[in-house]
Amino acid sequence: MDMRKLVGENCARLRKAKGWTQEQLAERSGFSQQYLSDLERGERNPTIVTIYEIAQALDVSHIELVAPADKG
16 A cells, blocks of 8 residues: 555544544644645655654554554
């Protein structure tokens, strides 16, 4: 799977699980809403630092942003 798409899907899933909008995640993470929108659509190639900072804002491990979804 394309890692950009995987990170984007995981970011959106984790954000929505918290009931947050992209704007709320933007406020917590310091990234713009537009950047997060692009990221969630798989149109950005985030750095390791970006993944870590978004994970911190979501209060999850950075591993959760890069791990394939459990299809169980």
